[in-house]
Amino acid sequence: MRPFDYYRSDDPADAVKAASEKGTLFIAGGTNLLDLMKLDLMTPNRLIDINRIGLDEITPSDDGGLSIGTLVTNSDCAADMRIRQDYAVLSRAILAGASGQLRNKATTGGNLCQRTRCYYFYDPDMACNKRKPGSGCSAIGGANRIHAILGASDECIATYPGDMAVAMAALDAEVVIEGQGGDTRTVPVRDFHRLPGDQPDRDNILESGDLITHVTLPAPAKGRHIYRKVRDRASYAFALVSIAAVVEMDAGKIASASLAFGGLAHKPWHDPAIDDLLTGEAPSEALFDKAADILLADAKGQGQNDFKIPLTRRTLKAVLREATGERS
């Protein structure tokens, strides 16, 4: 761990101001950042502790949705009665991630900023374009069973490991960001994370000194809320594939559908063409296969992770069966 300055802020505006210096990072739960700092993989000069700036409540918004403060912990968010009733997919996704101890520390804004997971990113002696742009990608041709099958580039094949953001992508939530100079902007969760392209060092669209202040959920989406996570052990493992689905049925047809996918790409994956395909149709195996065809049209395995392609198809079809079938 490289020596760093530490500053504790007690106010969002003060925190943003304090973050104007280059090499500054915010710290909330620290569940990912501290691990990375211990390994010298992230080496901030200065940490702004934002745990006491407020923004730790879930409040109703004007359009009938909810506004989740950036410092609401994963545990509190998942347990909130409004989230459990109206945004069950989000509660389920959060509870599918990490462990109880980690969820008690992890925060809403911090969790969005969780770095991609890759063995080689986590090893300072390995070439990694994300850690050291231009050094190469060791995961290509290496141990890549957990890596991306969608949206990867020749520079990086890492996956975004989180669960919460996958559900937020399905719900079409938005991230509220306060930037340097006091401007506030809003970015859909679906556009918050990036694909690696030729700049894999950037996981998301945040600029230096940007502070996530809230995540807003639109008015509740009707229908079944499903989060299905497939992983190597029953708990405390990253998703090989995960699917968040909010599907409403009406008179035997799919009235609306919104799906997002984890474990497949550098970001929570959302393809509007899948939602469009399903909407208005009667559920059938053929329809579900078509949805999988769209999702996996450009899927590319790296060798060890080829199995993710059939696994994703099977899982997607099972989720759609569950979402559209008779209630048991």
Add this chain to the structure above:
Amino acid sequence: MTRHLKMDTPATARLLDELPSRLTGKPMDRPDGPKKVAGKATYAHEWEIEGKTFGVLARAPISKGKLVRIDKSSVESLPGILGVFSEDRFLRNPAQGTANEAPIQGVSEISYFGQPIALVVAETFEQARHGAHMLELVCEADSHGVFDPEANNISPEKPEDDQLDQGDLDKAMAEAAFTVDSTYRTPNHNSAAMEPHCSIASWEGDQLTLHGSYQMVKYNVNELADSLGIEPEKVRILSPFVGGGFGSKLGIAPEAVAAAIAAKEIGRPVCVTLTRQQVFENVMRRSESRQRLRLAADETGKLTGLGHECLVSNLPGETFHEPVIQATHFIYGGENRRLSIEVARLNRMCAGSVRAPGEAIGMQVLENAMDELAHTSGIDPVELRKRNIPDTHPEEGMPYSSRPFAEALDEGAKRFGWDKRNPEPGKQREGEWLIGMGMAAAARVNMLMESKARVKLKDDGTAIVETDMTDIGTGTYAILTQLCCDMLGLAPEQVDTRLGDSNFPKASGSGGSFGASSSGSSVYLACQDIRGELARRLGCDEDALHLNGGKASGSGQEVSLTDLLAGETIEGEGHIEPGKTMEKVQQATYGSYFAEVAVNAVTGETRVRRMLGVFGAGRILNHKTATSQCYGGMTWGIGMALHEAMEFDPRDGHVVNNDFAEYHVPVNLDVPQLDVVLLEERDDWASPIQAKGLGELGLCGAGAAVTNAIFNATGVRVREYPATLDKILDGLPELQPA
């Protein structure tokens, strides 16, 4: 005084069954438990020692080659740095268990990625770790590293003692009614103990004290002294609490030697603790294996031939190899046999003992092959095993000591409801889940090791037990206390058991499941020694002496123990040695496992729904800690079956999944309520307390019960461990909507 016993003849006197208190065997709570839950049990890293500094090992960034130069100036100006050390006495890798001498030393020759080649010492752990990351090393890589044990261009060694060719296996296979010829592979495992490996070295003049996390103190003293080039008398090791060992803390390791060298140099204590990543990179691995199993059976399922041919690996120069076929030699009959082990030399971290070396993977795969034979022959798996229990050792011809193998199979089948299993795979379904049952046998060799202990019966009628034996979470404090209580007629609070100090009498240490019976026997003998003296004072035969509740009686008299002690402390020493009973009979422990799994027909994910283990291990010394050992072993079995594997980069052989997020040991949700049944047994051939080893029996085939259940559930036979979903997926039926 010393009471010495060499086990040349069976110990038919079962004194522990005749003593009044009969605490031995009872599920007594660990005396060290309250300390542990209150954080008052001091583990190696936690010792507060005046002037303590911290060292972190720096890794070789290549897999094979030479260390040319270390640029110490790259870190010397960093805050808190006290020095950078690297020299020829550094250890390449930990010593193997019971080595009793230094392992291969030196830093200039690099044999595997991550080999520790320097130690950076600083005022704080964080500073030292940062220094270790920043230290500039100039290495010259040799491109001829070997990372694949099955590569065509290498010729594995064939250790002479591990090539058995008896009869004609090929002929037996050709003539058999039923055959199995299958090749399985098991991956590398790390012990993944909760407590990272740690040593604090401090010097007073030329006297070295090491607070370390070690399992076998008497050997560790000699290994450390030999590594440093000093006399063993100058070394004291303290290891009273060990946060999990599983074999990974058997031999002295690089951190201890580096700490001692640096501490001497800077004149302050140095604490070196491995980071979690280093635990995966530097600690002994269980070798991967390729195992070809050939079974030939007649129409009744009786084996006529048995082949178990294995390929394992280790670093160049290491004498240890995974003894995969250890239990195959004796568990089943079959007159035509070919059992062999080959060893490939790899540039991968050292292979050594990981809990139940040999049987953990050997029994696992043998029991898969037996399941294949059961399926092929249509004979029930339990019945098939019973038919193949040999009368005498199939190779050596000697008889067996106590062997409740058939009993464990029958008892397990009855308790588990085995008769409800449908032998045809893939027939039971609950929604998306395919349900199956599987079973496997357990077997593990039994060993007794030389061990010494001292017991002091103080004038106030309380006792102190002293031995350099360790408690690695297994319950040693409890069982030695119980034995002493029974032998001297005391209550648990009257006995203070002290362990893990090399100044105490030299014990077996913890390893190979032999710790409890070996050190337990030494305490038993030490107490007998005291009983002899008390009997003499009372004027009765030792056999007639009766000790209970602070009273001593015999030959019609009864006096209080304190009167008999008359203000003196009586000291007894016990010394047990293995003898001819090890050769005259085949000693082993046995059992059975039964598992029910659910395999998701969509994703191939497996969940173990219930699991039972029935075990016979001679006298059980503490029912609670013994049961816990079995729970732990079966949990390991679940992990080995389903998801535990070290993964390596194919290009440089470094381990990639080096933390608990990516190296998947089972978590609570993976493990159902486990049931453990301990059979009532006494083995007079094993030890004077009729106990055998138990610490490893829980995982000597456990994983096979799970994978055999997967086959029963799905019809998919996974022959490449672990049975992760990707290996099951292809064989699953396409799921149609209900």
